[in-house]
Amino acid sequence: MALPAPPDVPSIPPPTRTPLFEGSTQFRNWRFSQQQLHATRVSLNRSAVTAIRNTFEADLPGSSSDIQFLESKEELLLVKLYVTKISQLCGHFRFPEEVEATGISYLKRFYLKNTVMDWHPKNVMLTALFLATKTTNNPISLEAYTSNIPRTSASDVLDLEFLVAQSLAFEFAIWHAHRALWGLWLDVQDLPNAPNRDDLQKYYDTAVQHVRTSRLTDAELIYPPSQIALACLSLADSDLAATWARAKGAESVLQIIPSIKDMILQDGQVPSVEVVREIDRRLKVCKNPEKVVGSKAYLAKKEKEEREAESKRAKKAEGVRKAMEDGDPFGDELNGAATAIAALDDDD
Amino acid sequence: MSGASRSNVGGWLRGTTIRKGATPSTTRSATPQVQSTSSTVFGGGVKDASGRTSEFFSMDDQCPVCKSDRYLNPKLRLLVSSCYHKMCESCIDRLFTLGPAPCPICNKILRKLAFIPQTFEDLVVEKEVAVRRKIAKEFNKRREDFPDLRSYNDYLEEVEDITFNLINDIDIPQTEARIAAYRKENASLIERNLQREEAYAQALKEHEEAEKRERQLRADELRRAEEEERDAREGERRALIDTLAQSDADAGRLVARSKAEAQKRAAARTSAAAHAVQASSALLLRSRAAQGAAVPDVPHVAIQDDWYAYEDMFTLRPSYFDPASDAVRRDREGIMRAGGYRVEEAWERALRSAVAGLDLPPLVGLAAGQGDGDVVMASV
């Protein structure tokens, strides 16, 4: 790709220039290979099963032997279903497409760090969408949100918000394929033999449908949005896509898009309701009791955490008391003692 | 170091009498004027930054001795004794004019001149301030006089202890002894510090004077420059009228010429002013250059980072067939445009995301995380 020299004032051409997309958190942290995705999910699932099994065993030995835990591909199906539910909700609220796409991305990314057996997607989905309205600058009041969703209270949404944000590593900005498609569609009009208006409109409508389908797949976790958009256009009219790619001097991308197209066509199906219902039924049994508010395991865990926090607080108070007894509240500074690593407590 | 040159401070020492009803100049103009009924002028009180004292004043003031208050006696003025009891001027006059007498409240023997006006609402504060003032004269050591922080803190604690005792009348004789002991030990140090403080205050005053003088100078210069300009313009106008009256040449041309000359002269004046500014900044530049000659200034470079925004991969056209932005572009009332919104920017952003990362090959295999190690993969 040619690097042009800027006009007017001469600027010192730097040795290499980093493309803006490669500076984004999406590129740096949320881009995987097929194999990595698979491996991550499997290992996440396995460790979750182990942990939950132990919790069951701790409570009642032998109770876990006849529980059928979920497999990672079943988890994936469940998440997929809830992706479609996000789209439905967005239609209901008339949220812009940006919100829908962002919410879906958050949901998918969340389950790369967590298992459905710990957190059921039906709440995570609500939270992810709510968070997306905020990060895309289309905020809606919590009140307005929950009152429009049946059987939902404010705490259902808010309790998980911090967890979702944490799981996302607070990386909120996402480049989406639908914007890339729009840009692509505009740029196609710049080609020497641009198609006429009616065709253009037709291609756009088809391609946009494919973009929506792609959200059900792993495409955004593997490919950059420009490639996904090009694949969708290619599904509408492969010649146009190829011409454009050649005009951009990016012929190599034409090798990549067939796999994207396959992914969209094969993995873009909405999961069947019966299959999902079955999974959901099994989930009720195998979900992690530690996360169920009020259950024995939950209370036990809370107690353990409380004890740890208490001992930490006591240690801190001890430290302060000792300092006071030494006769100097400013003991640290004057004695030259190294400042302690401050425990980052909530009460700091 | 007080503003010793201020009027009345010496007055009370001399017991100068003053006309009745005259406002004592030690009170600030903002504070309501408390007219003195007594024939003696009382000085003292704590001064603020401008060297004036303000007196505490409240509508509820009442003399504890004669019980007169401000309602009955608008000119009521309460003064404070050296045993920190309040009473009004007429009582003071009545009780102490004939010589020292016991205080009606605590029986301590007082002189008339031992009374000072009240500065602070709380008499305890008044006492404390007086005590601290006295102590500070002798206990004037600084952090630099001590080898380490610990000993400095010890000294401060000692001072506080003494002060506390004096204020609350605890162990007075022992405390006085401590003070005397300290005074003896540190006589020379005290003296030196006193001198240092005086010198500092002097320097401050001089600095202020210098600044004031400079400001004055500048104001004068400005005035002079303005006057000159005005005179010059007057002169030009007069000259023009004369020439017009005398010569037969075309009036218009004459006026034009005179105007041109006037402009030239004005330009010369502003350039002279600019020269002056430049001269002073030249001075500054030289001092700066002396400071950091090692680091030269370099010519300006517009963009210094190395981010690539794919600018060369597309051309933004002035217009597109774009139903999505129709509403914006129609913008009947021009509201969006008046605010500065440009649909071209939305197009540019879309176009860029259409080409961003277009040639990025997908990752393959199980290679370890490519990021900054931000997020640890779950592999418990």
Added chain:
Amino acid sequence: MDAVEKANAARQRRWTKDQKVGEGTYAVVYRGREAATGRRVAIKKLKVGQFKDGLDMSAIREVKYLRELRHPNVIELLDVFSSKTNLNLVLEFLDSELEAIIKDRTLVFLPADIKSWIAMTFRGLEYCHRNFVLHRDLKPNNLLIASDGQLKLADFGLARDFADPGYKMTCQVITRWYRPPELLFGSRYYSTAVDIWSVGCIFAELMLRTPYLPGESDMDQLKTIFRALGTPAEEDWPVRPPRTASDDTLADVHALQGHTKLPDYVPVGQFPKTPLRDLFTAASADTLNLLGKCLVYEPRKRISAKEALNHPYFSALPYPSHPSKLPKCAAQLASAKVLEEVNGNVDPVGQGPGVKAAPPKRAKRKLSDDDISRNIARKLDFS
């Protein structure tokens, strides 16, 4: 969840907190160090969980944009970690802000210094705009200075994406004194020009050493602007239909009515236009030209950050001062004393998130330690 928490704990261990240096409604700021290298950082602990709508929008905005932006003239977010209910941002530690330097009357500014600061501001801003991010809160308070003199944009609590087609945005942004007229008139659709106006005000302030357009209320702000720059006539701020829009969606002739059609437009009084030179007597022609272009009324005609960086003002002599030679205020120069009095107002990384309701008071002073001791010594004259 545990894996996520473990990851967080790992990141948390990289940083140590030393001392609290400030507190606001939304955040507590600590000075700290990177444990491995000793590099100084500021740790901003955002209080979350206290708002009825969940995570605070300003916190989200700050994190979102700082995570993506990386530029020498934009404050760097080094890390983010969270404990149960706290969000901690690890930012690079910056000694002081431009406001303190402007207010420090013992410092003298050379034209080269001003040029350098403005260049750095424009560079940081151009980078943000290049990434389609509006800052929307530029003021000397939010331009922080590093120890090597580099100026950095900070406090992205009001920032947002722009160039989303047709989305309404709020006009209650930017501190009043630095707010452009189109926002004061209630425009909901604006663009990068709002930031440029703020930079113009900052530019003027650097030259005057006092805020250029200090209004006391929104209405007064408009009057102040018009008094300084003259009331805009229709020609100054028209909105002609674009000649090149596609044919079928053309606006009508009515669109010629311009800024009077903005939502909160009110006529404010007729003031004549006085030339900038009358106030900025010492400025060069280039300077005034650039300043004028930043303060143009019609937002579309206002200069852009990129164009500004290519303006002859920067290529003319003198060269912009090297950042290391720029004046520093006393607080920066003083080495950290051990028993330093912590002035609760000092907020080295900028104030907490949130929309500013009132403008900074005119008399607000941020005193350095020497100033404080001198003032106190004068007030209580124990002589």
